[in-house]
Amino acid sequence: MSEKTDAHEATPVATQDVSALCEAVRCASRVCARGASTKLPCAEGTATVLDLTKLSGVIDYQPTEFVIQVWAGTPVRAVQMLLAEHGQYLPFDPLLIEQGATIGGTVAANANGPERYRYGGVRDFIIGVHFIDGEGHHLAGGGKVVKNAAGFDFPKLLVGSRGRLGVITDVTFKVFPKPEAYATLRLTCAHLAEALNMLPKLTNCPYDLNAVDVVAEAERECVELRVRVGGLRGGLAARMDRVRALVGGGEIVSGEDEETLWREAREFTWLPKGACVVKVPLTPARIPALDAQLRGYARRYSVGGTVAWIAAEDIGAIDALLRAQDLPGLVMLRSLQEPRIGARLPNPFAERVKAALDPHNKFGDL
Amino acid sequence: MSLGAFLAALQRYLPADRILSHPAALAAYESDALTAFRQRPLAVAVPETQDEVIATVRLCHQHRMPFVARGSGTSLSGGSLPVKDGIVIALNRLNRILKVDITQRFAVVEAGVINLDITRAVAHSGLLFAPDPSSQPICTIGGNIAFNSGGAHCLKYGMTSNHILGLKVVLPDGEVAHLGSESLENVDADWVGLFVGSEGLFGIALEATVRLLPKPETYRTLLAAYRSMEAAGDTVSAIIASGLLPGALEIMDNLSIQAAEAAVKAGYPTDAAALLIVELEGERAQVEAEWERLQVIIERSRPYLVKVAQTEEERLKIWKGRKSAFSAVGRLSSDYIVQDGVVPRRRLGEALARIDQLSAKWGIRVANVFHAGDGNLHPLIMFDGRQPGALERAEALAGEIIDLCIELGGSITGEHGVGMEKRRYMPRQFGQVDLEAMQRLRRAIDPLELANRGKVFPEGEPPALHHVGPHPLERAGVISRE
Numbered sequence A: 001m002s003e004k005t006d007a008h009e010a011t012p013v014a015t016q017d018v019s020a021l022c023e024a025v026r027c028a029s030r031v032c033a034r035g036a037s038t039k040l041p042c043a044e045g046t047a048t049v050l051d052l053t054k055l056s057g058v059i060d061y062q063p064t065e066f067v068i069q070v071w072a073g074t075p076v077r078a079v080q081m082l083l084a085e086h087g088q089y090l091p092f093d094p095l096l097i098e099q100g101a102t103i104g105g106t107v108a109a110n111a112n113g114p115e116r117y118r119y120g121g122v123r124d125f126i127i128g129v130h131f132i133d134g135e136g137h138h139l140a141g142g143g144k145v146v147k148n149a150a151g152f153d154f155p156k157l158l159v160g161s162r163g164r165l166g167v168i169t170d171v172t173f174k175v176f177p178k179p180e181a182y183a184t185l186r187l188t189c190a191h192l193a194e195a196l197n198m199l200p201k202l203t204n205c206p207y208d209l210n211a212v213d214v215v216a217e218a219e220r221e222c223v224e225l226r227v228r229v230g231g232l233r234g235g236l237a238a239r240m241d242r243v244r245a246l247v248g249g250g251e252i253v254s255g256e257d258e259e260t261l262w263r264e265a266r267e268f269t270w271l272p273k274g275a276c277v278v279k280v281p282l283t284p285a286r287i288p289a290l291d292a293q294l295r296g297y298a299r300r301y302s303v304g305g306t307v308a309w310i311a312a313e314d315i316g317a318i319d320a321l322l323r324a325q326d327l328p329g330l331v332m333l334r335s336l337q338e339p340r341i342g343a344r345l346p347n348p349f350a351e352r353v354k355a356a357l358d359p360h361n362k363f364g365d366l
Numbered sequence B: 001m002s003l004g005a006f007l008a009a010l011q012r013y014l015p016a017d018r019i020l021s022h023p024a025a026l027a028a029y030e031s032d033a034l035t036a037f038r039q040r041p042l043a044v045a046v047p048e049t050q051d052e053v054i055a056t057v058r059l060c061h062q063h064r065m066p067f068v069a070r071g072s073g074t075s076l077s078g079g080s081l082p083v084k085d086g087i088v089i090a091l092n093r094l095n096r097i098l099k100v101d102i103t104q105r106f107a108v109v110e111a112g113v114i115n116l117d118i119t120r121a122v123a124h125s126g127l128l129f130a131p132d133p134s135s136q137p138i139c140t141i142g143g144n145i146a147f148n149s150g151g152a153h154c155l156k157y158g159m160t161s162n163h164i165l166g167l168k169v170v171l172p173d174g175e176v177a178h179l180g181s182e183s184l185e186n187v188d189a190d191w192v193g194l195f196v197g198s199e200g201l202f203g204i205a206l207e208a209t210v211r212l213l214p215k216p217e218t219y220r221t222l223l224a225a226y227r228s229m230e231a232a233g234d235t236v237s238a239i240i241a242s243g244l245l246p247g248a249l250e251i252m253d254n255l256s257i258q259a260a261e262a263a264v265k266a267g268y269p270t271d272a273a274a275l276l277i278v279e280l281e282g283e284r285a286q287v288e289a290e291w292e293r294l295q296v297i298i299e300r301s302r303p304y305l306v307k308v309a310q311t312e313e314e315r316l317k318i319w320k321g322r323k324s325a326f327s328a329v330g331r332l333s334s335d336y337i338v339q340d341g342v343v344p345r346r347r348l349g350e351a352l353a354r355i356d357q358l359s360a361k362w363g364i365r366v367a368n369v370f371h372a373g374d375g376n377l378h379p380l381i382m383f384d385g386r387q388p389g390a391l392e393r394a395e396a397l398a399g400e401i402i403d404l405c406i407e408l409g410g411s412i413t414g415e416h417g418v419g420m421e422k423r424r425y426m427p428r429q430f431g432q433v434d435l436e437a438m439q440r441l442r443r444a445i446d447p448l449e450l451a452n453r454g455k456v457f458p459e460g461e462p463p464a465l466h467h468v469g470p471h472p473l474e475r476a477g478v479i480s481r482e
């Protein structure tokens, strides 16, 4: 979950032995769990880093059950490859796979990609978890069946917890059959407003769309609308024609070119060199006001306009901007500072949960 | 604390006609849909606004008064059963739809809004609220949130939790918290995800921001009748393995088929050993392609009869039979308990065969109607509560079914919650450390354990004692039966 080790850091605890990790949490005053270092930094002043990449591999996978349990340090790529052998996938479209993102980091950072649009995010697919709380207890939540109402929903709680509530050791997901084929409609719009006008047409129509993104570049007025559709091969062409008719034009791409478009989004290869990316959850109606302040930044409005990704080097400026607009933000990639920026409201529920799971604040402030 | 002082204080916030304390008025609140348990509360408060709920909760906190939130009281696990020395906060009048945003596909509703009323309010624009428990014409969104309720269409789009974006809640000491937002995305831990499914132990949900989905363009629904339960179960496995993702996959056994047919004349073949309902939904071109694939699988599975819904009317008729199954079984038997354990899907056949054996062993009729696509069983255990010992025997059988689900790697409850009924089984599903962590969490949120006290967590009674004599809760004077 961290970006880089800082100079003063002691040797990380790296082991396959969960009880040794629990012991490390018990003994330390400050703990940071780290996956492949693709997304988030460790909190400042961390005494003990737990390197989870050794805690890797598949624990249980029954393809006919559409459920998979893996250790937290397992690379997402390995999981996706295994699932693909059986025509299955993680539908939330995990990020930074090629850069080595791990399953635990993906859950802790709530790292959903554009295809989250179709069936939901990490929260909608996680069904079980084991994690170490701030007192070194190894705890279980959820289970291995797709429907389960017993006990508090620890699996969901840990989604987006950024290591601040516990150290995730393994995760169980439900998975889905992978679409046989994909196609994408690309439409250039002269202005963002034009693309935004198109959004409700797409998001409210009864067509099954896999992703709806708007791509805006730093120095240009025009933006590109991208609509991804997936499913059985038969019927796909007809479905794409309907999407094109709905938005009144555009180019349909498929095959490798199409793959590349979404790979670029998932791997953030569109970021200028050295830039961080800020994730901003919002609703489409909030986009115009935010975007008015973002000329000069490369940015994307993804998941039907419910999340903005902003490429930025000066995080302070974005922080101020988000606060002014009462929007929250999360800095990901290449940043060593506290990732949670923008607006925050006091949350007494969160404080109480934190006090129960991490009473000595070993994992850092929420 | 005196009840009189509490009620007098409550009158500062609620008019007298919305504070019930006469035995006759309290009778309606004595139990939920698990009627085997009854407990008269000290009083019932009926707030109509969020401020009234908050004031009531604050007063409860001041007076150390335990409270149980109640929606429509359709819980099947005793979740809304009152506690002996506490009050009920009835939320069905807190039922305003505060905002409907069609363009951005969400609605903000108060907790007492009826599930189906959300869909009714947005249907004109082609949207719907996806979670569809069979009780949807009466149950409230607050109850759905407390239990993370499901329905027949969970396979593809998940349960209640997957459709809640934000919550406004009052914690058990009266503090108000806002969780989540209007967006699908999030940059903090999933507080909404934790609150949903907490069975009223974390406080009261006041309002929810719910996600709306476009109504599927088309449905294709079929009914296949089999001579054996195994054949139906195997067909479910084959459909899932083929890569299809139906909107719903339901199975009913002969007893529930007969009951449903007698009750609503759904056109089910009453001689079938098992009936499989498959519904594909989505965009027309995709559904047509899926339908072709489904036909092949169904044909190979050798049903002795297949009915395809040709019109929306016929489709609704198929669903009417399925959704009325619980109440229909109620006509066959004066009393019944519904279990809702879950097993891994590939072990459904095994689970059903063993339930059959258990039913024979105890000499108790069990009807099975269940969400086959998610492995969520619903055995309906029938008994006559007037016969001495019948409830205990039915509960003992229920316990063996729950054990079976755990043994097969599943869960004690898929959607009805632990409530009062299944709390003694929690230690069989979770380890001691896990339960202690849940307790710590609960006490961090509610140190006085005022909110829904006595539910979910086992309370010291050795489970074995339960098999003979009165229910341990009755012995403890917590509940009684009529």
Ligand SMILES: Cc1cc2nc3c(=O)[nH]c(=O)nc-3n(C[C@H](O)[C@H](O)[C@H](O)COP(=O)(O)OP(=O)(O)OC[C@H]3O[C@@H](n4cnc5c(N)ncnc54)[C@H](O)[C@@H]3O)c2cc1C
Binding pocket: B032, B033, B068, B069, B070, B071, B072, B073, B074, B075, B076, B078, B079, B080, B091, B111, B112, B132, B133, B134, B135, B138, B139, B140, B141, B142, B143, B144, B145, B146, B147, B148, B149, B150, B151, B152, B199, B200, B203, B204, B205, B206, B326, B327, B415, B416, B452
């Ligand atoms: C015929 C029938 C069919 C059913 N079918 C299904 C089904 O298909 N799927 C399914 O999942 N369930 C089903 N149920 C069970 C039941 O309908 C659900 O559990 C439903 O969500 C309960 O809603 P309610 O408003 O009746 O809640 P209640 O029974 O009043 O309360 C349920 C629980 O929620 C708590 N609660 C209520 N409101 C709030 C609030 N605002 N904040 C916090 N806690 C609150 C209560 O304290 C209690 O613990 C069925 C029940 C019946 C009787």
